[in-house]
Amino acid sequence: MTSGQVSDSPPGALAMSADAILVMIFIFLKFVNLLNRTLTWAMDSIPEIPAFIDRFTSVLVAAGIPAMPARVLAALHVTDSGRLSSAELTELLQISPAAVSGAVRYLSGLGLVHKERVPGSRRDYYRMPPNVWYEVIRLQNQVLARWTSLLKEGVGVVGSDSPAGRRMADYAAFFDFMNAEFPGLMARWDAREGNRQP
Numbered sequence: 549m550t551s552g553q554v555s556d557s558p559p560g561a562l563a564m565s566a567d568a569i570l571v572m573i574f575i576f577l578k579f580v581n582l583l584n585r586t587l588t589w590a591m592d593s594i595p596e597i598p599a600f601i602d603r604f605t606s607v608l609v610a611a612g613i614p615a616m617p618a619r620v621l622a623a624l625h626v627t628d629s630g631r632l633s634s635a636e637l638t639e640l641l642q643i644s645p646a647a648v649s650g651a652v653r654y655l656s657g658l659g660l661v662h663k664e665r666v667p668g669s670r671r672d673y674y675r676m677p678p679n680v681w682y683e684v685i686r687l688q689n690q691v692l693a694r695w696t697s698l699l700k701e702g703v704g705v706v707g708s709d710s711p712a713g714r715r716m717a718d719y720a721a722f723f724d725f726m727n728a729e730f731p732g733l734m735a736r737w738d739a740r741e742g743n744r745q746p
Contacts, residue, residue, distance in 0.1 A: 597626055600626065601619065601622045601623055601641075602622075604622035604625065605618045605619045605622045608621060608622065614651075614654065616643065616647050616650060616651040617650075617651040617652075617654040619643070619651070620637055620648065620651040620652060620655060620661070621655060621660060621661070621676070623637060623640055624661070624674065624675065624676050625676075630675050630676065631664065631666070631674060632673065632674060632675075633671040633672065633673050633674070634648050634649070634652070634672065634674070635671070637651075637652075637674070652674050659677070659680075659683065660677075660680055660684070661674050661675065661676060661677075662674070662676075662677050682734075685734075689726075689727065689730045692723045692726055692727055693723075695719075695723055696720050696723040696724055699716045699717075699720035699723070700716075700717075700720050702716045703716050703717050
């Protein structure tokens with residue numbers, strides 16, 4: 549601006565070039581990406597998280613879940629957002645993308661993890677469905693019902709007076725008891741959760 553010209557900009561306004569605007573957009577996008585990586589930030593501020601993931605993984609492995617899916621499931625439990633991308637899981641757990649892919653495929657087959665898209669992102673994210681453990685326990689009860697039926701069939705095969713028959717009858721009686729108690733247990737949980745709703 550030469551002497552004597554009047555600026556159209558308000559006093560104190562900054563004139564920005566196209567390059568400066570592009571730089572600002574780039575910085576903003578990087579900032580948004582950092583916000584999405586909640587667990588990485590959490591691990592920086594809560595150093596106990598990796599050790600907790602390891603302990604949680606050990607418990608899940610002892611329950612019969614393979615090690616890599618167990619690690620992914622444990623990692624999903626400790627995120628504030630409840631979701632992680634494949635890249636975030638790879639970085640957090642220090643495992644390969646192929647290992648993440650196999651783990652989420654296994655967990656998806658069990659209904660423990662769902663894939664979703666986040667608006668504005670081209671990445672796939674993985675999250676546990678709501679009430680996942682409620683559903684796991686409910687399905688486990690259906691398994692117990694099948695075991696009960698099979699055990700009773702076994703009693704008929706080997707004879708109720710044989711040691712094997714008496715043993716299977718005891719197992720079946722225990723599972724019958726569990727199956728009979730289960731609906732009341734779940735109803736009490738539902739009532740408790742209903743009372744906690746705002």
